Amino acid sequence: MKKIGIAIMALCISTLSFAENNLYYNILEFQESVSINVPNDTMHITLNMETQHKNRQTASQITTQKLNQVYEKLKKNKKFTVELGNRSVYPQYDDKQKNIISWRDSVSLHVNSKEFEDLSNLISDVSAQATLERVWFSLSTDKRNQAVDKASEQVLDTLRQRADFLSRKLGFSSYQLVKVNMNSHFSGGNMYANDVAEMYAVRQSAPVAAAAPRMKVSSDMSGEQSISQTANVIVQMK
Incomplete structure (x- = not known):
């Protein structure tokens, strides 16, 4: 039986060698x-909620409150995908960089959706709680x-x-x-739309009474x- 096995193996090797050299x-x-x-x-945005206060705990509480308010608005649309970003707390010093005069607490949220208009409306809806850090588009x-x-x-x-x-x-x-x-x-x-973010920043800094109609992000801006x-x-x- 062992000799037959060896013979079959030799035949297989010979056949493969012939095929490779054909x-x-x-x-x-x-x-x-x-x-x-x-x-x-797909449109992506990063929202930032930030508070500056002389008391560290108060700054964190207010930022958390803003975050919860934004979350409540996000939950109304099932087509949004939401991811919590970084949260940081750091001190603000006086001119001599010796004494802490306040604390800055900030947290970011990443939101994306294929519904550009809905995401555009969200940016306006949360302008009292959050600022738009950046906008980008992907496939x-x-x-x-x-x-x-x-x-x-x-x-x-x-x-x-x-x-x-x-x-x-x-x-x-x-x-x-x-x-x-x-x-x-x-x-x-991915296309980073800095011009879109800048336009929203200008609108958010304007007085509410003088605010123009909501700006819509169209597919023409997506690249x-x-x-x-x-x-x-x-x-x-x-």
Whole structure:
């Protein structure tokens, strides 16, 4: 039984070696690439609640109160995704940097949603409790995967057309795929909308009586990402 096992193993190794060394003729290698632009579909904001008071405990209590008020407004919309950010407490010193004159307590919240208008309204609704630190936009996982699928389909169609064309031009009637290597590349990344944050900051600093209608963030402000799909292909002409 042991001799048979050894013989079978030797045969397998010999067969694999032959397959690996098998020569391919009429081989053609080429590359195709397709790029599509996809608008960012998710809006992110960072809100900051801050209090300065001579008493440390009082500063923390007021900041916590602001945080709870913002949370209550956030709970009204199930399409918001909320994440608690950093909280810090640090002293404020006098001009000589010796004596503590007050304490500053701050906490941040990160909120995102695909509903740009709802998130725009939230910024205005919580302006009494929080300030807007920054705004940025990104592509959701579902939207990104859909874009990759679309780019893959397009690049494979282009690949097939190119292979058909080349086989005819080279005098062959058909071809078979030997190897296809697909690679995706994303450019654009998350778009930080500093101008949007600045516009909100100006509005929040203005007197309430003179406040203009609420500013809406539209999809035009979200930017876009470019998704490139590249196919490196090896074909054998027949």
